[in-house]
Amino acid sequence: MTSSMKLLTVAAAALVSVVSFETAHARPTALAQAQPSLPEGAGKEVVEKVCTACHGLDYLVPSQRTVQTWREIVDLMKAYGAEATDEQWTAITDYIIATLAHLNVNKGSADEYGMLFRVDAKTAQGVVAYRDTQGGFKTVDDLKKAPGLDAAQIDALNGRLIFE
Numbered sequence: 001m002t003s004s005m006k007l008l009t010v011a012a013a014a015l016v017s018v019v020s021f022e023t024a025h026a027r028p029t030a031l032a033q034a035q036p037s038l039p040e041g042a043g044k045e046v047v048e049k050v051c052t053a054c055h056g057l058d059y060l061v062p063s064q065r066t067v068q069t070w071r072e073i074v075d076l077m078k079a080y081g082a083e084a085t086d087e088q089w090t091a092i093t094d095y096i097i098a099t100l101a102h103l104n105v106n107k108g109s110a111d112e113y114g115m116l117f118r119v120d121a122k123t124a125q126g127v128v129a130y131r132d133t134q135g136g137f138k139t140v141d142d143l144k145k146a147p148g149l150d151a152a153q154i155d156a157l158n159g160r161l162i163f164e
């Protein structure tokens, strides 16, 4: 079996199983798209190695999956039989949070804020409490007024912040 046939077979099986899969997860769209490249970051090589055993990187990018959704996906991949050492799983999760995961600034939990902005639990909870007193954040500038978040960091993460 050629590798492209194998990919098609896996993708076809995936499309069948995705029908019964939670609709909250974006469904894989491509069968045999060109491989997109992952953003640079520590752990990229581990992801390229571990996460291409069954499907392409097109399953990973582009997407607006949140920190929480990614965590669920990583657990699901483990359940599907994805194999990696504990260190590799840590590297994979760190990479995904540092480079791929999105945050819905109005719905995200304190935990998700903490992970994406790398702030402690107290700071993250303060941001969420502030958000609630403001009735949400409409713009990046609103978010910059939240206590404990760094403006430059907000700018750096801007493409991964969802305001809705």
Ligand code: HEC
Pocket (backbone or CB within 6 Å): 014, 015, 017, 018, 021, 025, 026, 027, 028, 047, 050, 051, 052, 053, 054, 055, 059, 060, 073, 074, 076, 077, 080, 081, 082, 083, 092
């Ligand atoms: C053992 C095979 C296997 C490995 C290894 C694997 N996956 Fe998957 N993955 C699947 C299958 C099968 C599906 C499609 C079924 C589904 O969507 O639940 C899938 C689907 C996905 C999806 C789309 C699912 C959704 O709900 O949006 C993402 C994202 C994904 N994988 C990420 C990863 C990442 C990240 C890794 C590396 C940690 C990985 N996969 C490694 C088997 C694998």
